[in-house]
Amino acid sequence: MDAYTGRVLHVDLGRRESHVEVLEPDFLQKYLGGVGLATRLLVDNAEPGCDPLGEENAIAIAVGALAGTMVPCSGKHALAAKSPLTGFIGDSLSSSYWSHTLRRAGYDAMVITGKAAEPTYVFVDNEYVLFRDAEALWGKESFATEEAIRAEIGDIRARVSCIGVAGEKLVRYACVSNDRGRQAGRTGVGAVWGSKNLKAIAVRGTQPVAVADLEGLNELSLDLGERAQGLPTAKYRVMGTVGNVLTLNRLGLLPTRNFRNSVFESAEEISGEYMQSHFKEKAVACSGCPIACEQVVRVREGPYEGARVSVDYETLYALGPCCGIGDFPGIIKAAELCDRYGLDTMSTGVTIAWAMECYEEGIFTASDTDGLELNFGNHEASVALIERIALREGIGDLLAQGSKRASEQVGQGSEKFAMQSKGLELPGYEPRGLKTYALGLAVGTRGACHNRSLAYEPDMKGQVDRLKAEKGRGQIAREYEDLAAVLDSLMFCKFIRGCFNDFHEEAVEFYRLATGLDLTVEELKQVGERVCNLKKYFNIREGWSKEDDWLPARILGEPLPDGSGQGTTLAPEELRLMIDDYYEARGWTEDGQIPPEKIAELGLEDLTQKARQ
């Protein structure tokens, strides 16, 4: 077996001990790597029913099957933990040099358990694991932490993954950052690191990664790399995902003012085109990526002069239109603060939008908001709130819980406009105008997530009537979820998926050339199904019930107020019909439980046993 190392590094922070677990090829082939492997390791190592912020939670980190090789856009890693935001599976992806370096250090994955007595960072130096004092780093921003640790190690090849202040303060949507600007953003994994007094994991990996067929892999990689410079990625290379703003606005799908509107009057001023001419500094790429979708922007004048960050569509939507903010410099400043403090930009923006609606509805007055006037559009208030959230000061302490918990605490009907599912705040596409996508959000195991379901694709491409909720969407949503799980386990960046001639056929070829292991297309597809079922298994174990698969009251109770889909609704019975259809397509019971025969079909009978060595 090549590419894989077959080794998982277990780190017990409480005992300050580590050991290596050996994984057999069959086991690796069953989960591939990335999200699949991280989920399995989480299932095996987190205590069932644990407090997400307690010592019994585990953090599993796994690189993709192809990390460390020359395959384009495959340098990614997945983090999994029980989420403090949702109470269910929290899986989040990041990319770039840290991912490759962990493999070059000799590991496919890491599992972190226990809790350090004092702030600690773990330094994985190839074979050696060192526990280092992080007292002096506690309180430092993400970027400064990376720099300080790399300086201490004194080797530029060392890569650092770390939390900012928000993770230390246990903000439930704190992220984990690496390589100065890449984040495992969603579901609050950063707070789990903070709860374990884990400030950072530094890795130095200097070992070569062997592949089974170097010449063949090189040839196919070059070919894919060339295709990745073609038409399917042209938009991403020029404007990144921010290039989607005007299209979504034109279609009436740009969530605005906490989903009260779906058309934003200031869309032009926050568009990719406007960004390019006014703020773009350069495009940068993750390690081994020929696309370079990341757009680094800088504010050149005005009150936010000097603010600099890389933005994508989701960040822009959440901190911009969702809060009614059309001031691009204000959005850049807010995004920069999120990155520095280590906050998920999406949950931050949507939670602030909820607070703004509370203020506009008179549920909050200035005495509740530390004197801030939280009207929609007030970018100064948004910037001020982000600091309070990260430091958990004043109203920030409430908002650090996320919109679900905050709205349950405040009550007064504010739960109806907390735009979340399972506690995870919604992405930037209007679900009432994209019905298959709406189903994907409702049933998503990590909560409302477009990336884990990809079900917006048939809606957006016109393969189905996007405004119609009907039977048949269950099978479509299932297939797209399985595809996403395969991408996230092989760990191809999703932006390159459109460059494959036939994704599954080419993916098994990449896998064979890299690892020397044969995998059929059918087996690959079954990995996707297995991983989706494994995540669901974890959620059921942690108390999931059918009621958790649902969408916010606003989506199910109010017609779309504007845009091309004006007047469109998504009635509760329509969503129920699609969810029942989805459970059937998955082979689950009417209550969404996984029957024993499905567990057996997917080779997951050993879930309750520790069958591995």
Ligand code: SF4
């Ligand atoms: S397309 Fe963007 S996110 Fe994907 S690997 Fe390249 S730079 Fe990273």
